[in-house]
Amino acid sequence: MNPFAQFFPRLFSLARRHLILTSVLVLLCLVFAFFGFWIGFIQIVVLLVPIALIAWTLIARRIAKRGESGGMSEAIAVCSYIALASVATFAIIQAVPYGKDHTNPSNYNRQYEPNWDSTATRDLVVRACYGCHSNEVEYPSYSKIAPISWMVASHVDEGRSAVNFSTITKDGNANHDLRESIEIIQEGEMPPSYYTHFGKHPEAKLTAEERQQLIAGLTATANR
Numbered sequence: 624m625n626p627f628a629q630f631f632p633r634l635f636s637l638a639r640r641h642l643i644l645t646s647v648l649v650l651l652c653l654v655f656a657f658f659g660f661w662i663g664f665i666q667i668v669v670l671l672v673p674i675a676l677i678a679w680t681l682i683a684r685r686i687a688k689r690g691e692s693g694g695m696s697e698a699i700a701v702c703s704y705i706a707l708a709s710v711a712t713f714a715i716i717q718a719v720p721y722g723k724d725h726t727n728p729s730n731y732n733r734q735y736e737p738n739w740d741s742t743a744t745r746d747l748v749v750r751a752c753y754g755c756h757s758n759e760v761e762y763p764s765y766s767k768i769a770p771i772s773w774m775v776a777s778h779v780d781e782g783r784s785a786v787n788f789s790t791i792t793k794d795g796n797a798n799h800d801l802r803e804s805i806e807i808i809q810e811g812e813m814p815p816s817y818y819t820h821f822g823k824h825p826e827a828k829l830t831a832e833e834r835q836q837l838i839a840g841l842t843a844t845a846n847r
């Protein structure tokens with residue numbers, strides 16, 4: 624049996640039989656997408672694809688066996704299959720290699736850092752920015768689990784490619800990167816709000832005073 628034969632007619636008639644359940648599921652998908660956006664990793668919505676494929680395979684098998692039965696028992700079966708598909712997807716994605724490598728580039732050498740105006744400035748940048756913009760990333764234990772590992776890897780990859788404070792002078796854009804950093808801190812965009820959600824990384828939550836101190840320190844460093 625091909626579970627995807629007559630996919631759309633079967634899907635639509637299933638949705639029509641279970642209008643409330645369908646609305647709840649659509650709403651849950653939207654909440655999931657909003658959550659992805661909120662944690663700065665909208666890409667997480669791709670997980671809905673394997674969940675839907677696995678769940679549909681199970682649902683189609685049930686329809687082939689019992690017909691379009693409708694009613695409570697079919698609704699419960701659909702919910703169980705979706706739950707099962709979610710657990711299976713979570714298990715399967717643990718095998719994806721992306722995000723597993725937590726080694727910082729080994730050729731790390733402080734000589735390529737900016738010519739900091741003071742150690743206080745460096746300390747603030749380490750606290751607020753090094754989690755994504757350096758070769759000294761400290762990976763928390765929960766970042767071993769997919770899809771969190773994917774989220775962390777994507778933030779570090781994108782962060783490093785924008786600005787890497789560990790290689791900033793070697794990369795040749797030190798002054799430009801420092802000025803861009805000052806601007807982006809003034810705009811309140813960095814560190815990103817998602818970095819301190821759930822009480823994570825409290826050291827990166829700067830007070831207004833520390834923020835001013837950081838801007839002044841980066842300005843002094845850029846003017847050296």
Ligand code: HEC
Nearest residue numbers: 751752754755778781782785786803804807813814815818
């Ligand atoms: C949670 C990881 C994370 C932290 C912490 C973080 N950044 Fe970023 N940063 C990113 C990512 C991801 C990007 C690239 C995508 C974007 O612009 O949102 C980025 C981009 C940037 C850019 C380039 C912006 C542009 O428009 O090209 C600058 C400059 C920057 N960050 C500075 C900082 C500074 C300064 C800090 C500390 C005060 C900081 N970031 C903290 C993740 C982070």
